[in-house]
Amino acid sequence: xxxxxxxxxxxxxxxxxxxxxxxxxxxxxxxxxxxxxxxxxxxxxxxxxxxxxxxxxxxxxxxxxxxxxxxxxxxxxxxxxxxxxxxxxxxxxxxxxxxxxxxxxxxxxxxxxxxxxxxxxxxxxxxxxxxxxxxxxxxxxxxxxx
Numbered sequence: 001x002x003x004x005x006x007x008x009x010x011x012x013x014x015x016x017x018x019x020x021x022x023x024x025x026x027x028x029x030x031x032x033x034x035x036x037x038x039x040x041x042x043x044x045x046x047x048x049x050x051x052x053x054x055x056x057x058x059x060x061x062x063x064x065x066x067x068x069x070x071x072x073x074x075x076x077x078x079x080x081x082x083x084x085x086x087x088x089x090x091x092x093x094x095x096x097x098x099x100x101x102x103x104x105x106x107x108x109x110x111x112x113x114x115x116x117x118x119x120x121x122x123x124x125x126x127x128x129x130x131x132x133x134x135x136x137x138x139x140x141x142x143x144x145x146x
Contacts (some may be wrong), residue, residue: 028052029123029129030049033049033124034125036049038086038090038131039081039131039135039139040086045136045139045140046132047136049129049132050132051133053130053136054133056126056130056133057130057133060130061130064115074109075109075112075113077134078137078138079138080134080138082138086131088103088105089131093120094127096116096117096118096119100116
């Protein structure tokens, strides 16, 4: 069943396939970012890490996800670090295919959006940068709802 306002499953699969080539594994990150502790309440986002995460988000995620503005092929990620644990968010970015097999929330999202999130095979520093970007979007002093 096609939901009005949401791209068709075929278009969604096409966008996921198109986005798969945009990973850009050569994007420079600091290898130490992969070992940074995950954000928690009161954590002040690191601008350098979040800025790289923003660039990675634009290259890897916007074909399916918005950050405000509503659902697309996948869910709008505005507020995701408030709705889900930060460990869950990190795991979905790092290994969405594994999460679909073991996590009920991930499976429910697949049923709702009907397009599986591809595993971009991002290394830990890139995953951490995207997490930092999402955290900053949800928790920075000027972020809506912060």
